[in-house]
Each structure stands twice: as C-alpha cells, then as structure tokens.
Amino acid sequence: MKKSLFVAVFLVSFFITDAQRTAAISVIPQPVSLVRGAGYFTLPGNGVIIAAKNEEVKRMATDLAAKLSKGLNKITVKEGTAVQPKSISLLLVNDKSIRKDGYRLKVTTGGVSLSANEPSGIFYGIQTLLQLFPTLVERKADVMVDDKWVLPVVTIEDHPRFGWRGLMLDVSRHFFTVAQVKDYIDQMVKYKFNLLHLHLTDDQGWRIQIKSLPKLTEVGAWRVERTGTFGTLSKPEAGEAATYGGFYTQEDIKELVKYATDRFVNILPEIDVPGHSLAAIAAYPELSCTPGEYYVSPGDRFMVWPGGGQHFYGLIDNTLCPANEKVYEFMEKVFTEVAQLFPFEYIHMGGDETARNFWEKTDAIKAMMQKENLKNLDEVQSYFVKRMEKIINSKGKKMIGWDEILDGGLAPNAAVMSWRGMKGGIEAARQGHEVVMSPTDFAYIDYMQGDAAIEPPVYATLRLKKAYQFDPLPEGIDASLVKGGQANLWTEQVYNTRHLQYMTWPRGFAIAEALWSPKEKRDWNDFAKRTEQHFARLTAAEVKYAPSIYDPIVEVSKKDTATIIIKLSTEIEGLSIHYSFDNSFPDQYYPKYNAPLTVPKDAAAIKMITYRDNQPTGRMIIIPIAELRKRAGIK
Ligand code: ACM
Numbered sequence: 001m002k003k004s005l006f007v008a009v010f011l012v013s014f015f016i017t018d019a020q021r022t023a024a025i026s027v028i029p030q031p032v033s034l035v036r037g038a039g040y041f042t043l044p045g046n047g048v049i050i051a052a053k054n055e056e057v058k059r060m061a062t063d064l065a066a067k068l069s070k071g072l073n074k075i076t077v078k079e080g081t082a083v084q085p086k087s088i089s090l091l092l093v094n095d096k097s098i099r100k101d102g103y104r105l106k107v108t109t110g111g112v113s114l115s116a117n118e119p120s121g122i123f124y125g126i127q128t129l130l131q132l133f134p135t136l137v138e139r140k141a142d143v144m145v146d147d148k149w150v151l152p153v154v155t156i157e158d159h160p161r162f163g164w165r166g167l168m169l170d171v172s173r174h175f176f177t178v179a180q181v182k183d184y185i186d187q188m189v190k191y192k193f194n195l196l197h198l199h200l201t202d203d204q205g206w207r208i209q210i211k212s213l214p215k216l217t218e219v220g221a222w223r224v225e226r227t228g229t230f231g232t233l234s235k236p237e238a239g240e241a242a243t244y245g246g247f248y249t250q251e252d253i254k255e256l257v258k259y260a261t262d263r264f265v266n267i268l269p270e271i272d273v274p275g276h277s278l279a280a281i282a283a284y285p286e287l288s289c290t291p292g293e294y295y296v297s298p299g300d301r302f303m304v305w306p307g308g309g310q311h312f313y314g315l316i317d318n319t320l321c322p323a324n325e326k327v328y329e330f331m332e333k334v335f336t337e338v339a340q341l342f343p344f345e346y347i348h349m350g351g352d353e354t355a356r357n358f359w360e361k362t363d364a365i366k367a368m369m370q371k372e373n374l375k376n377l378d379e380v381q382s383y384f385v386k387r388m389e390k391i392i393n394s395k396g397k398k399m400i401g402w403d404e405i406l407d408g409g410l411a412p413n414a415a416v417m418s419w420r421g422m423k424g425g426i427e428a429a430r431q432g433h434e435v436v437m438s439p440t441d442f443a444y445i446d447y448m449q450g451d452a453a454i455e456p457p458v459y460a461t462l463r464l465k466k467a468y469q470f471d472p473l474p475e476g477i478d479a480s481l482v483k484g485g486q487a488n489l490w491t492e493q494v495y496n497t498r499h500l501q502y503m504t505w506p507r508g509f510a511i512a513e514a515l516w517s518p519k520e521k522r523d524w525n526d527f528a529k530r531t532e533q534h535f536a537r538l539t540a541a542e543v544k545y546a547p548s549i550y551d552p553i554v555e556v557s558k559k560d561t562a563t564i565i566i567k568l569s570t571e572i573e574g575l576s577i578h579y580s581f582d583n584s585f586p587d588q589y590y591p592k593y594n595a596p597l598t599v600p601k602d603a604a605a606i607k608m609i610t611y612r613d614n615q616p617t618g619r620m621i622i623i624p625i626a627e628l629r630k631r632a633g634i635k
Helices: 003-013 018-022 055-068 119-132 178-189 250-261 278-283 325-341 363-372 377-394 423-430 497-504 507-516 524-540 625-632
Strands: 033-044 048-051 076-079 088-092 103-108 111-116 148-158 164-170 195-199 266-273 346-350 398-402 415-418 435-437 482-489 552-558 564-570 576-580 605-612 621-624
Touching: 033 103, 033 111, 048 055, 055 076, 055 088, 055 119, 088 119, 103 119, 111 119, 119 148, 164 178, 164 507, 178 195, 178 250, 178 497, 195 482, 250 266, 250 325, 266 325, 325 346, 325 377, 346 377, 363 377, 377 398, 415 423, 423 435, 482 497, 482 507, 497 507, 507 524, 552 605, 552 621, 552 625, 564 576, 564 605, 564 625, 605 625, 621 625
Parallel strands: 048 076, 048 088, 088 111, 164 195, 164 482, 195 266, 266 346, 346 398, 398 415, 415 435, 435 482
Antiparallel strands: 033 148, 103 111, 103 148, 552 564, 576 605, 605 621
C-alpha cells in the first residue's frame, strides 16, 4: 500500500464522528453547576495552552498538551496571565466566589478559560475539561486524528463537597508494584479522588521497608505462593520457599509520594496493629503473647468467623502483645520511619478485628490488667491504642484508626474511620472526634457487584446503585467533624491489576460523586447514563470495568415449602431480560421477563441475558435450580 493511502485509511478510521462530538456532556463527578451553551470551540491542531506563571500550573499544562498532541496535533504551552483567543488558558486568579479547590471553566466558541485560586483547582478543572473532549483523548496509543479537537460550549462552576475523597488499596493481601500504584493514582485522579490509603501491612505481607527492622521485609514481605480462593488456600509445607510478595523500599515510597503529591493526592499509610500482624510476628516472633514459630499467611484459614458475623477468633495468634514493652519499642521504630516518609498529617494504625482469645490466656496480660486497672480486653486494646497515639503524636502526626478503636475508650486525639456501618463514625463525632466514613454497606468495593453466579466469589454484594446512595454525612451530626469518606478495596481476591480495575470501576464513580458533588444533584438515572459514557472512556484508556449493571438482579423466594419464585429486575432502565429453563442459551427472541417466574417441573437451570435495541448488553447468567432452592431456603 502506498504511504499516502495508508495514512488516509487511518485518518478515516479515527476521524471523530459528529455523533461523538455532539454526545451529551457526561462529567463524573457531577459539577456544582454546568450550563450548556450553543455551539462548539475548535482547538486548532497547532493550538496553544496558556499557563499561569506557576511551576505546578506549567507542569499541568505540559501534561495536558502531551495528552492533546495526538496524531497530527501539536499543542504547545506558553506562559501568560490573560485569556488568549483560540487557546486553552489556565489562569490563577484571586476570586472569592471560587471556593477551596474549586474552579471556573468556560468554553466559548472563541476559546477555553479555566480559572482557580490555587493550582489544585486548575488540576480539578483539567480533569473536567478532559471529560469534555471526545473519548479518543483517553486513548493510550498515539492515533491518527483529524488535526483539531472540538469542545462543546459550556460554563462550569465547581468545588468539592468533602476534602477527604479516598480510595483504600490493600497492597498486603496482594502486592502491587510502584508502577501499578502510579497507574491506579492516574485512574483515581480523573474522578477527583485526592487520597490514597495504602494498607501496607497485614497477615499476608509487610510491604514497607523499615530500615531499623530489616526482618520485616526480609521475612515478612514473602509467603508461599497460592492461587485460588482466599481463606481456603493450603498452609506452607515444611521447607517450602516463600516466593510470592514484595515491598516498597523507602526510595519507592518517596517516589510514590512525589507522584501522588504532583497530582494533589495525599497518601495515608496504614500499619495495621495489634491484630492482622502475622507478617510482623513471622519476622519478630517475640512480639507475640504466644511464643512459637510463625509464617506469613498465604491465604490459609487461621481466623474463624462462626456464623459469618462480626465475632471471630484466631486459630493462630496474629496479634502484637500489648503486655510486652518490646512491642512499644518496635512500634516507636516503625512510626518514626513511617512519619518521616509520608508528609500527610495522619498515620493509620489499623486497630480492626483483633482476636483476643490468646490474650485471654496470657499471664502477662492478666498482670497488666491488674497493674493498669483494666477491666476487660476492650480496655486492654484501648490501652494499646492510646500508647500508639502517644507515639504517633510524638512524631508530629495525628492518628486515625478503624472504628474498633472506640471500644474500651477512644484515644484523646484520635480520628475514626467508620467501616462497620456509620454508627462508629456517628459515635466518634458525638464525642468530638474527626471522622472518615467508609461503611461496608456503601463503600466496600471488594464485595461482588452483581449476582454470585457470574461474579468472582466474595462473601457479600455491593451493587453500583447502592454505592451511589452513599452519603458520608448522616443527619444530626456535626458536619465539621466529618472529613469525608472513602471506598476500600481489600485484595484477598484481587490477584492482578485488571481485576483491581474491574472492582474499582464503576463503583469508584459513585463514591467520587458522593464525595465531590452536591447532595441535591444526585440522580441515579442520569448518573447511570453518564456511567455508560465513561465505560467508553475506560475502554479507550485500556482500563477494565465491571459491566454488572447490565446483568439482571435475581431475587428468589419461596411460595410454599417447595415452590421457588424468581423475581428479576435490572439496575438501569431500558433493558429487557430474556430467559430459558430448557438449558439452551436465550436471546432477544426468547421469553421476555415481565412477571415473577415459577420453575417448570424438572428444570435444571435458569439462563438469563439482557438486551437493549436488539443488542445483548449483559452477560449470560446461568443459575442451577439446586442453587435457587438453596437461596430460597428450600431443602
Ligand atoms: C476492615 O474491613 N477490617 C477494616
């Protein structure tokens, strides 16, 4: 093929269509105010970005120019203090009507102006601006496009509802490299998250170098390799090499912190103690109340939750011993180095799910209870937590912990991260403490997002629609104490970054909107439409997402002792559900669900799929009738 023809073919195939240009504006999170005007602005292929005289703004302008310089476009950056025609102007202003971290973005037929009082506002405004560009802007690979970008005329005024807009990433259960964490930061900032909580330590791995305690990473960062369902994996065999794991060196942490800071993201480090500490104990067994040999857990079952509820006990003692002074010397060393590495004002000390069944049997704990006048094991844990706070405060940092730190009495200055619902947060605020909301009911993005028949198995479900109902500010609590909220991604069942993405998106959209947008702007149907537009953006950016909103919701009940009733619905509007009981695969010509179903005699399974406009939208879901009987409680 001749070169000119080759170029022409690509030009045609990547030409931005009119449909793309005129697609509805879909910004996530929804801005405070967005007014669409008539017409479009065309940025010339050799267009210019004007950047305020500020190093951060210039860096952002350069990044934006790189993103827009695809194919034949070559966008350049010039310093300037006033709007210039036919350009994108990023201007720092002194305007009291723009709130903290807020911005004003105006696209007219003559150009784009983005103004903010601080560089952070410019950064958030750029994220919005990028969402006004065609999806193509998200493509990683360079592509041939026509030599201009077209933007809709619009005026947007915007600022965040909360200052703490977080995602928690568990890098202990599965390790993610510096490059992978940076990639996660790149994804989260597009949706205006500004806090990355790194869960750095747990039973399955210690992931941060502590120079004064080298065994934490020599031993604690490595485990025998297993693949499958966490909690059922086999224990290490005698002499088996610990080959799975990894950790961040202190240089890695500095690199991550710099990368995050450049994108207006704080990193909150979590060192989870006194429970969840098996990796630390494998390195330093003398920190346990229960002497012995320990291993870093590969995902075996060593904690037991009888009945699946909140109560549990350990088959192995995975706790640091609060009655051992060596533990406090250890924590002093850990927090000294952690405090030096992370500029963020908080350190998270965990505090969740501490099994006390070994403490109960420990003479040193009993002696400590007498000496310190501690009435029960809650007070023992509270004693430990208060000492953690003293150490953390002595490093110039504030302490935050999971809501169990309320048990036995809260440390005097502690902030509480409420996960077992919002009641812990409400109680902490009542006591005058700062609060971050991350309740399981709305913000646990390790849970399944659709039917268990199709999702990778986890013990609970959180659908997008439910996540969208997250409101971190319950009625009747002092709003000034609620710093915001976050979604938590525990990674027991997340083995790789593709699945990390699948679990985060689109629920991350819902959490972002809950934390950034005005509450009165919430509109599920509108959000669902915007979510679909953003699926296309994720695809362009090569980021995986869960398509679970397209699958039917299956509710099963029983009419009498033997009859199953199947009720089907969808999370989003406009889908039809088609089903079969005869083992064949349904399509849009199969029966369409419109009323609760009973199972035909002897049927083996129900198969279901959703359609829209004659196109399959959801995945084929197959549920054996035996499973439905179980769900309905029929023996
Ligand atoms: C937690 O989910 N254990 C904080």
